[in-house]
Amino acid sequence: MDRNKLHLFVKATRSVYGPVDESSEQDAAEWTPPDKPGAGGYRGRYLWTDAFGVVNFITLFKETGSHKFLSLAKRLVQTVHDVLGRTRDGSSRLTGATEDHPLNGGLRIGKDSATGPDGDGQYHHYLTLWMFALNRLSLAAGDPAYNELAIELAQAIHPHFLLRRPSGCLRMVWKISMDMEDVLVPSEGHLDAATGYVVYRLLQHTAQIQSGGQATVLKREIDEYSEIMHREGKLTPSGDTLDLGMGLWMCHFFKGEGWADGLGEKALQMGHRLLGEDSSLMRRDASRRLAFREFGACLGIQCFGPDEYLRRRIEAVVGFWEKHLRDHTDEDLRPISQVMYAAAVIPGAWSSGYLGE
Template identity: 50%
Template sequence: MSAQPQQRLLSQFLKAMQAIYGPFQTLSPSQARTWTPPPMTAGHRGRYLWTDAFGVLNFITLGSVTSNATYYTLADRLIGTVHDTLGRTRDEARRLPGASDEHPLAGGLRIGKEDEEDDSGGDGDGQYHHYLTIWMFAFNRMALASRERRYNDLAIELAKAIHPRFMRDRDSSRPRMFWKMSIDLSRPLVRSEGNLDPIDGYVVYCILQSANRDDPHVLAREVAEYKKILDTKWQRYSSDDPLDLGMTLWTAHWFDGEEMWATELSRRAINCLCEFVLSTRSGNASSPRLSKQETCSTMGTSRTHQRTALHSASSGPVWESIATLRNTRPV
């Protein structure tokens, strides 16, 4: 990409990030070390795990693209703020059960929903497996960018803490997963199994394990359990949700061309997403979409090895015409 388009993309990237995290671009290294991320307009106490996980990844990206280590400092400050909010009870009186200041992730992390855990609408706070795996992935990237293994170690600690809580029938030929757990991880709030949770788990846990030089089998049992679910689940995969399809493509690309499930799943997801984009362009989309869906679908198509004209279609004017800052909020 030539310098001018790349600079324009960087400018848009910074504008979007500063709309959420405030004017951080002019902070000096010393100011960055004391920076406190402003509360977002949505999320409990201004924090939402999904949004902030991508915030961390975006700061890492900025640090890499600009060769400015200050962005890694901002990522670390955001990490600490999330742990001090979503790693604590809703009243912030104490760490989540099992966690401590030395081990802040041993009790998982709350979603950051504004409503209480057992709200009547069924959309209250708790813990989501797929949010937690994105946080783990962000930590792995932070470890690589900063060359500090402690981030990957923390991700492994989180992985080991939450895995047995979301799993049941672990020793069976086909374990099962819960989609949503209570804040303290003591009981399921949604007993059904997420479409992508076992795939996310398998891929992210493999990434964390491969980065752990001391013990290359540190998550072997967990990986094997996810694989048992994945081997039966991917063969029935189908979706018309752009978020689900995009995240499927992004997750599968790590093993696309190496493991059969990933190659075939990528093919199925790209076909489903092609159908979705065509229906969108013809005006047959059933409902408005959130920017989170657009982000994931574009991210997925940009990473898959099975690229088609879909990428330009999904990241072009069709997407831009409906993406506005007011709907870059958590759901």
Template identity: 55%
Template sequence: MATTKIQKFLAAMEAVYGNLENLENGALDTWVPPPKSGGHRGRYLWTDAFGVVNFLTLYKELNEEKYLILAKRLVVRVHDILGWTRDGKSRLPGATDDNPLGGGLRIGKDEASGPDGDGQYHHYLTLWMFALNRLSIASGVATYNDQAIALARAIHPRFFIDRTSASARMVWKISMDMSRPLVPSQGRLDATTGFVVYRLLQAAAKEPRVLETEIEDYQKVMRLRDSVDATHDTLDLGMALWIAHWYAGQDQWADQLGENCLIAIKTIFGDERYKTRAVPHRLAFREFGALMGAKCYTHDEDVVALTDSVIEVWGNFINTTVEELKPITMVMYSAALLPTAFQKNGLKPEPGKL
């Protein structure tokens, strides 16, 4: 029988992906995820990356093959929508039938242009690579990790300025066709995230040094520009903790980043004034990112109790989330409840040498 936590997890996922528990086996191979992830033509890359990984958590926790199939079906749909132009008439430039991710993947923004228009985000793309990598590990099908590597190679040089110089840097957002930067500043964790995710892809690859050059690029920019200091942004703290947990106890930067962010998490959520601050004035999905990251980084009983207490408070308000934020909120709520597939060794022992 499913636990209360699993039941809440499933209910949140069903708010985005429809009735899952009652899907019959005969319908699984033709299942098309409803267009409800909050983006253009119903797909949004960040939300659906969480969706894929959450399906893998359900597969692991419930030992039900259907959730692995649903993860695969969601991947197909995302590639068929976000790997194509907005009108759906052609693949993104650089993509082919043999290399469908050669043009990257669109964010899925509702607007084509403008300050919050469509394009490609580095941190969304690396999260999608991670989802493909986890699907490969869960299913034993190397093709998914191969797709992640193809995507990694395609987008990598497009996010760098003066890539081969000693002063190389990255940009945060590029155009849908990857031809130009749209936001020239660098994301705070982009180089660090690339450094970690590309190492995960390489560890699972047949070729042991397939992304060596790209990893070296990230390491250089990471040393030049990324900080191990904590911020006050809860989502940033959570994603930093998630990234750090892969190499905590192994790499000094991971220990420094993780411990600094964990202190900040304890300070923010341990403050009674914060706990009593009106929930409607806080963004749930950003806090869920913090809570998920903290659970990945440490199993300390006090931290787990603290994170669960915040999740419990939010559980009373989760269904009142404004419609436009509901998809991202629901998938991240599930991940905060149970981040199994986001965790190192969460699905299986990690392949290769990280």
């Protein structure tokens, strides 16, 4: 354990969730995540940021051996389900959900506005990230209930994001309404199908381990994601640093499979261009860069496996933002930037094999 990295990791976590490192075991078991500033978004909850928060707490649990961080992860999960799993006024669960099955209605993004081009709704790539967080918590805590919740969410959202045309051809959509009844953005996220394929396979694998059998849960959904992701031109690296990184992150779980190795190697080459010291992005002033997107690239490259050049470039990018993050990050983006900074410093539970699976 690198104590300096751990110090930076904890400092970033404190900036979003408060002085949790100082809490006792009892405090952690009764903790309520702050709503101001919290993770940003609606009532302090933003699904992407809190997914990173959960996984980062698991990293702290493994790095320190303190069970209080596992308790904090559980409390954050419960709060997200109680806020983003309900209507915006908090009066009821989302359509289709019940107290016994809280994720049957999906989870809201947590946008401040209810409507409009950047209004609330449900994003596929946020939901799959939350499933991953639940899966990691299930493994870390040795509790199948969290993976079962992730599977519940996976099954609930799938038919609303994957639609079959009259021709019989499958397509995906990027954003749906809070009640999952309407398509809000009909275009397809660049790697949404591949990410769904990876995360659903992880959920299936964990179900097999925890049940001691050959679980076939999510087989149909996995087959449908596979159908879309293997179409010509789908498995290509992105020139966007966040997309590039998250693509590498998902590929690293299945290194050794042709599709993952092929996409991963192309993405690493793109990483050389994007993060190279002579790239146009790296020459920009901090005010013209987005920290959290670059942290996504750093996380993904580390998970997949950087060469020595990329290792040095990751250190340079993280070091750059250690000097500029506070002064050159919009207040609304600070929570997401801080949790992703922590993951870039210590990938931890984001990495395959870290939890012994």
